[in-house]
Amino acid sequence: MSRIREVLGEDPEIVLAERRYDWISKVLPKVMRGARPITLSDLLDKALLDKYLGIPIFLALWWALFRFTFDVSAPFSDLIDMFFSRLGEAVEPALGGGVLSSLIADGLLGGLGSVLVFIPPIFFLFFGLSILEDSGYLARAAFVVDKILYKLGLHGRSFIPMLLGFGCNIPGVMACRTIDREEDRLLTIIVNPLMSCSARLPVYVLISSAVLGGYAAAGIYSMYIMGIGLAIAMALLFRRVIPYFRGRRSAFIMELPLYTVPTLRSTILHMWERGVLFLKKAGTVIFIGVLVVWALSSFPWGAGLEESYIGMLGRALEPLFRPLGFDWRGAVALFFGFIAKEIVVGTFGVIFGAGGEASEEEIADVIRSENIFTPLTGYAFMAFTLIYIPCVATVGVIYRETNSWKWTLFTVLYELLLAYFTAFLIVSVGHLLGFS
Amino acid sequence: MAIRVALIGNPNVGKSLIFNNLTGGKAHVGNWPGKTVERKEGRCVYEGVEMEIIDLPGVYSLTANSIDELIARDYIVEEKPDVVVDIVDASNLERNLYLTLQLIELEANLVVALNKMDIARDMGYEIDVKALSEILGLPVVPTVATTKQGMDELKKAIIKAAQQRGRRRIRHISYGKDLEAIISTIEEILKKDRVLSSRYPTRWLAIKVLEGDEEVLRRIDRSPVKAELMEVLG
Numbered sequence: 001m002s003r004i005r006e007v008l009g010e011d012p013e014i015v016l017a018e019r020r021y022d023w024i025s026k027v028l029p030k031v032m033r034g035a036r037p038i039t040l041s042d043l044l045d046k047a048l049l050d051k052y053l054g055i056p057i058f059l060a061l062w063w064a065l066f067r068f069t070f071d072v073s074a075p076f077s078d079l080i081d082m083f084f085s086r087l088g089e090a091v092e093p094a095l096g097g098g099v100l101s102s103l104i105a106d107g108l109l110g111g112l113g114s115v116l117v118f119i120p121p122i123f124f125l126f127f128g129l130s131i132l133e134d135s136g137y138l139a140r141a142a143f144v145v146d147k148i149l150y151k152l153g154l155h156g157r158s159f160i161p162m163l164l165g166f167g168c169n170i171p172g173v174m175a176c177r178t179i180d181r182e183e184d185r186l187l188t189i190i191v192n193p194l195m196s197c198s199a200r201l202p203v204y205v206l207i208s209s210a211v212l213g214g215y216a217a218a219g220i221y222s223m224y225i226m227g228i229g230l231a232i233a234m235a236l237l238f239r240r241v242i243p244y245f246r247g248r249r250s251a252f253i254m255e256l257p258l259y260t261v262p263t264l265r266s267t268i269l270h271m272w273e274r275g276v277l278f279l280k281k282a283g284t285v286i287f288i289g290v291l292v293v294w295a296l297s298s299f300p301w302g303a304g305l306e307e308s309y310i311g312m313l314g315r316a317l318e319p320l321f322r323p324l325g326f327d328w329r330g331a332v333a334l335f336f337g338f339i340a341k342e343i344v345v346g347t348f349g350v351i352f353g354a355g356g357e358a359s360e361e362e363i364a365d366v367i368r369s370e371n372i373f374t375p376l377t378g379y380a381f382m383a384f385t386l387i388y389i390p391c392v393a394t395v396g397v398i399y400r401e402t403n404s405w406k407w408t409l410f411t412v413l414y415e416l417l418l419a420y421f422t423a424f425l426i427v428s429v430g431h432l433l434g435f436s
Numbered sequence: 437m438a439i440r441v442a443l444i445g446n447p448n449v450g451k452s453l454i455f456n457n458l459t460g461g462k463a464h465v466g467n468w469p470g471k472t473v474e475r476k477e478g479r480c481v482y483e484g485v486e487m488e489i490i491d492l493p494g495v496y497s498l499t500a501n502s503i504d505e506l507i508a509r510d511y512i513v514e515e516k517p518d519v520v521v522d523i524v525d526a527s528n529l530e531r532n533l534y535l536t537l538q539l540i541e542l543e544a545n546l547v548v549a550l551n552k553m554d555i556a557r558d559m560g561y562e563i564d565v566k567a568l569s570e571i572l573g574l575p576v577v578p579t580v581a582t583t584k585q586g587m588d589e590l591k592k593a594i595i596k597a598a599q600q601r602g603r604r605r606i607r608h609i610s611y612g613k614d615l616e617a618i619i620s621t622i623e624e625i626l627k628k629d630r631v632l633s634s635r636y637p638t639r640w641l642a643i644k645v646l647e648g649d650e651e652v653l654r655r656i657d658r659s660p661v662k663a664e665l666m667e668v669l670g
Contacts, residue, residue, distance in 0.1 A: 003670030004618060004646070012615075013647040019611045024533045031568040032529060034560040 041259045048137070054144040061137070065128040066221050070205070073120035080120070081360050084113030099301065107294030111346040115286055117360050118202040118342070123275040125198060126167065130270035134262030138163065149232075158188040162231065165195030166224070167274055169394045172197075173401055183245050187235055189401055190411045193390040194231040196224050199341035203385045206345050210364035211378035219379060223386050230387065230418065285393070289343040293336055293350045310351070324384070324423045325377035334384065340391040376430040380423040387419035438479075438486040439598045440515075444508055444539070445523030446532050447494035450551045453581035454523055455491045458591070463491075468507050482591040490517070496531070498538045500651035512544050513636060518598045520544040521590070526556035526563055526578070536572065537609055543637040545601050547593045548576040549586070573607030608639065619643060621668055629659045645669070 008015045048057055088109045095101035132138050142159045149159060158176075165172030172192045176185050204223050208216040239245045296310040306315075306328075313335065314328030321331040329351055337344035345363075352366040367373055373381060389395060389412050399408040445451045455463070459478025468475045476491040492511060493504035500506055512520060522539050524532040539546055548569075556563060569576040575593045579586030597604075610616060622642035627633050632641065632655070644652035645665070656662055 007614065007618075012618075015615065016611065016643065016647055019615065020534055020537050020609070021530075023537070023609045024530055027533075027571055028530060031564045031571065033562040033564075 044259055045140070048140050049144060055148070058141050058144050061132065061141075062224070063221060065125070065132065066224075067217060068128050069121050069125045070217055070220070073124040076120035077117050077360065080117050081113075084109055084116070085362075088113070099298070102298055103291075103294065106298070106350055107291055111290030111294060111350040112287060113349065115202065115290070115342045115346045115349070118205065118345070119275070119279070121201060121205060122198050123271055125201070126271040126274045127267060129167070130267045130274075131262050134260065134266055134270070136259040158184065158235075161188055161192060162195050162228075165192045165197060168197045168199070168277065169193045169195065169390045170397050173394065173397045176401065186402060186407065187238060187245050189398060190238070190407060190414075191231040191234050193394055193398075193411065193415060194227050194234065194387065196227040196386055197341070197390060199391065200385055202342055202345045203337075204382050206348065206360065206363060207367070207373060207378045207382050209360075210367040211373050211375045213375075219382065223382055226383060227386055230422075234414070234418070285340050285391075286342045286346060289336060289339045290346040290350060293332075293343070293347045297350055323427075324380055324420070325374070325427050326381060326384075327372060329372060330381055334381075334388070337385065338389055338392065340393070341385060344385060374436050376427060376435045379430075380426040383426055384419045384423040387422055388416050438488045439519060439594065440517040441480075441487050441489045441594055442492050442511060442515075442517040442520045443489060443523060444492045444512075444520060444535070445494060445551075446496055446525060446528075446535060449494070449523045449525040449532065450581040451491065451494060451523050454521075454549060454551065454579065454587075454590075455489065457581060457584050457587050458487075458489055473503060473507055480591065482588075482595065485595050487591070487594065496535060498535070498542065499647070500649050506651065509542070512539070512542055518545060518601055519547055519594050521547050521549055521594065523549045523551050526550045526553050527559055527561065529563070536574075540572070540574075540606060540608065541637070541640045541643060543606055543640065545597055545604070546574050547590070547597050548572065548574050549590055550576055550578045551581050553578045553585075554580045554583070573605065615646075618646065622646065622665065625661050625664050625668065626656075628664075629661045632656070632659055632661075 004012055047053055050057075088105050091109065092101055092105040095104060129138075132141070142163065145159050161172050161176045163172075169192055172195060173189050176188045176192065200223070201220075204220045205216075208219040212219045293310065296313065297308050299309055300307070310332055311328065314332040317331035317335060318328040321327075321334070326334070329348070332351070333344045333347040336347050348363050348367075352363050367378075395408060395412060398411055399405065402408060443451055443455055455476065455478065458480045460480075463476045463478040466475050466477075467473065473493055478489050478491075480487040480489055490511070492508040495502075495505045495508050498505055498509040500509075511517070520539060522536050524536060536546075536548065550563065550565060550568070553563070563578075565576050565578050575597060577586055577590045577593050579590060611619065619639065619642045622645055623638045626638045626641050626645075632638075641652060641656075645656065656665065659665075
């Protein structure tokens, strides 16, 4: 087929499709008169799908979505934060000291409370995403990005699974079933976890509000862009390096729905369907994870935090993370983040909540005052969180969808290495540029 | 013997409405064998002629890339219905004709139902049905499924097409000199395989080979002309 491709200058499949459309556009004037009046939808498409404007508009809308998410949700988060603090203050004296009191105050209220604070941003993120989807823009975004993806050697159909990955990597990986070529499908599955799912958001919010100051929103936004960039880079790399992924891609055709004004009802319904998944996870996996962290940090009973089991684990892991500038607490948080990313925040909650109530504000204060992260290492920590293994559940789904331990293990390993390498690069380059 | 009629068209062209208009809404609903895609069948009697009508999945194209497209195309290629009615959205001719061209390639015995004529008119289009019919080399019947306009004409056209089956010349579109040369080279080789060329239109096979259609390539895999073909393809 390569000789024919040379003669035609392009993939025969594409040339055939083009010639069919050429034929149609030559015939149309002969059988049809009158022009369709230009609708608002056409005008919008002219701008939103423009060769040069399309991408900047996409990025601007994405940025607006994040500002909306964080600015609007902040007061709600503060309310939940306050509620858990007050509850902790009220409950602890009533229970007296001892194991039970610590379990409830530090473990449950401290750990779970610090995760539940993120209900508002997650719901608002889904609210905004639902508006973009229901209005018809998200399909256009797929179209705009597809052009780039195709040039980069990725498949156009990969975009929707990648987009879903922003919500949660599990449906993202599962949506790869719509990709018909096995090689394209597998490639999309193994880079999907690089899309920043909503579970990473709490980590970004916590760390960036603690150490990035006025640049917090930009720092969070950059994580999403970094995820996209790395996913593309990895896909390109794997296509080049791994023989299995070489080969041709098939074309991408999709119908663009008409623009509509989204109704509040359907937007809220969409938001609820997705947001509730987070609540369920908080009630199960995160709940158990946080209890494990509490137990490890409280025993041997009476010992200080640094002498507890979690302290020992942290000390053991610390040398590994030293070059990245993370201390034993960061190491432990990342370790437990393997179960689910929300537990990273929950772990900080339990560790710093040793005094009883740990509000988001207070965790951030501790991070600052104890110098756990500098702006630079904090940013590296966020990047590490973005890149390494999403969560146990995603690993399970990757195995189920690829039906191969080899590729599952490969995904876990390359992500760990990439996370480490990227964080190291951020810290090193940052130091060279004079950041601390 | 009842005339076997298959309905095909892009999604949202009013295919289900036309199916209901033709069958009176009485349909036998099941699944395509081994698939989760719905299969609807109904009957229609017009002027003493009986028609068995089957509703194919709504598709934009006839590649091997999706289950819907494969089902539609396999039905036409393997079951060879007497007449295939291609329902075309008159308000969106450009996109809809793409499927029509592929159906011509499949050498299906086609009748075009030009539906949504009312909407096309409201949008300010004026369509020359006769010219379209001449250019395509196919009977074209304007319809408005929502008000059941053109249904009798459609039934008449189906019966007429069934009677003329195999006697109509198919007007293929030209893909341009460079591509036509390649297509006819491949076609000539394929014609040497008697089994293959008696079952499928060779021009269609050649185009699909060129497109790298996995389904068709699999069928050619066992053919004695495979080696020769591979040599041409390079």
